[in-house]
Amino acid sequence: MIKKILIVSSISLSIACYAQTKTNTKGSEYQFTIVKNLDATDVQNQNQTSTCWSFSSLSFFESELMRMGKGKEFNLSEMFVVRKTYPLKADNYVRMHGFNNMAEGGGFPDVLNVIRKYGMVPEEVYTGKKNSKDPHNHSLLESNLKAVLKSTIDEKNPKIDFEAMHQIAENTCDTYLGKTPDKFNFKGKEYTPKSYSEALGINPDDYVILTSFSHHPFYSKFVLEIPDNWNWELVNNVPLNDLQETMQYAINNGYSIAWGADVSEKGFRFKDGLALVPQTPFQEMTEEQKLDMVKKPQPQLSITQELRQQAFNNYETQDDHGMHIVGMAKDQVNTPYYIVKNSWGKDRNECDGYFYASESYVLYKTTSIMIHKKALPPTIAKKLGVTQ
Numbered sequence: 349m350i351k352k353i354l355i356v357s358s359i360s361l362s363i364a365c366y367a368q369t370k371t372n373t374k375g376s377e378y379q380f381t382i383v384k385n386l387d388a389t390d391v392q393n394q395n396q397t398s399t400c401w402s403f404s405s406l407s408f409f410e411s412e413l414m415r416m417g418k419g420k421e422f423n424l425s426e427m428f429v430v431r432k433t434y435p436l437k438a439d440n441y442v443r444m445h446g447f448n449n450m451a452e453g454g455g456f457p458d459v460l461n462v463i464r465k466y467g468m469v470p471e472e473v474y475t476g477k478k479n480s481k482d483p484h485n486h487s488l489l490e491s492n493l494k495a496v497l498k499s500t501i502d503e504k505n506p507k508i509d510f511e512a513m514h515q516i517a518e519n520t521c522d523t524y525l526g527k528t529p530d531k532f533n534f535k536g537k538e539y540t541p542k543s544y545s546e547a548l549g550i551n552p553d554d555y556v557i558l559t560s561f562s563h564h565p566f567y568s569k570f571v572l573e574i575p576d577n578w579n580w581e582l583v584n585n586v587p588l589n590d591l592q593e594t595m596q597y598a599i600n601n602g603y604s605i606a607w608g609a610d611v612s613e614k615g616f617r618f619k620d621g622l623a624l625v626p627q628t629p630f631q632e633m634t635e636e637q638k639l640d641m642v643k644k645p646q647p648q649l650s651i652t653q654e655l656r657q658q659a660f661n662n663y664e665t666q667d668d669h670g671m672h673i674v675g676m677a678k679d680q681v682n683t684p685y686y687i688v689k690n691s692w693g694k695d696r697n698e699c700d701g702y703f704y705a706s707e708s709y710v711l712y713k714t715t716s717i718m719i720h721k722k723a724l725p726p727t728i729a730k731k732l733g734v735t736q
Contacts, residue, residue: 377644385675387414391701393693395483398452402426403691404670405459408606427476438517449578456718457581460552467541476525489524557583559716560591567731574667588653603723605673610665610713623705625649645679648708667715
């Protein structure tokens with residue numbers, strides 16, 4: 349089922365209709381005019397897992413399939429991607445003698461690698477659950493898998509049976525998530541994960557990942573230094589104004605955006621349907637000003653490359669969460685916002701799982717984005733050496 353925040357993009361809408369809590373958003377004065385609203389599938393729920401990277405990526409690819417005219421009823425299996433990624437992480441963890449991240453988190457490159465290496469399956473073919481009614485919860489899988497891997501790493505006796513270790517990792521994943529299918533029937537046709545992926549027409553090489561940090565040269569690639577980049581994947585580095593131009597260009601030309609960002613900020617108010625960076629620092633706000641922040645539009649902080657870099661350097665900006673940007677809007681004082689689809693279910697706010705992130709918040713707290721290469725403005729693509 350296609351989910352859109354509004355059907356008619358020119359309508360102004362009070363956020364009170366969508367983002368009202370029982371305590372402090374009654375009487376909200378926010379009014380949003382939708383500038384661009386792209387097709388997206390239903391909001392999913394990652395439940396008690398840190399697999400937002402898979403949920404956001406597959407939401408993005410489901411929108412890509414709609415953009416490509418492939419249909420509107422796709423629901424791809426997030427847990428197929430997760431299941432195929434865990435053993436790859438295990439291999440790296442052991443090769444690095446335990447000095448590498450071995451957790452539930454990941455990034456957009458992991459999804460591209462799984463599609464490239466293994467293919468894809470629909471959700472109904474592989475749910476990653478032993479009981480379909482249970483919520484996703486990988487705490488036991490993660491702890492047991494890590495314990496098994498640690499037991500194989502002994503610096504006093506470094507000779508290990510790597511293939512046996514890998515098989516143990518595979519078996520552990522099968523125990524908790526189930527085996528992935530070698531073949532399956534779907535809508536009257538037989539597929540393998542590879543042939544299904546080919547039928548979808550998603551080419552991982554058509555997608556690029558961008559960031560903007562000044563501790564590496566612009567218009568080059570570097571390994572983004574975040575724990576969840578366990579496979580040391582390269583990202584394209586552009587100046588902040590190019591990142592801003594790219595995101596606007598993508599949305600306005602019909603391309604949605606997979607968005608990695610920090611959501612630990614006090615201005616991230618998911619229950620209120622908002623993510624904000626007010627001009628006045630929170631520590632200088634009165635209690636009344638803090639309440640007003642979610643009731644009516646406030647001036648947003650002007651984000652510079654230096655401010656963004658400082659926040660990354662001092663750990664204020666971290667790679668917390670993957671989400672999916674599906675449009676743009678403006679409030680009544682003309683402040684731009686991105687429309688963001690989350691993966692925490694539909695019931696945790698009154699926006700049916702969506703929220704509005706001010707452009708200041710996005711420019712300040714983005715760690716990386718994934719887009720189709722044709723969503724790059726041509727001049728920026730040329731600077732990056734990306735052939736469109």
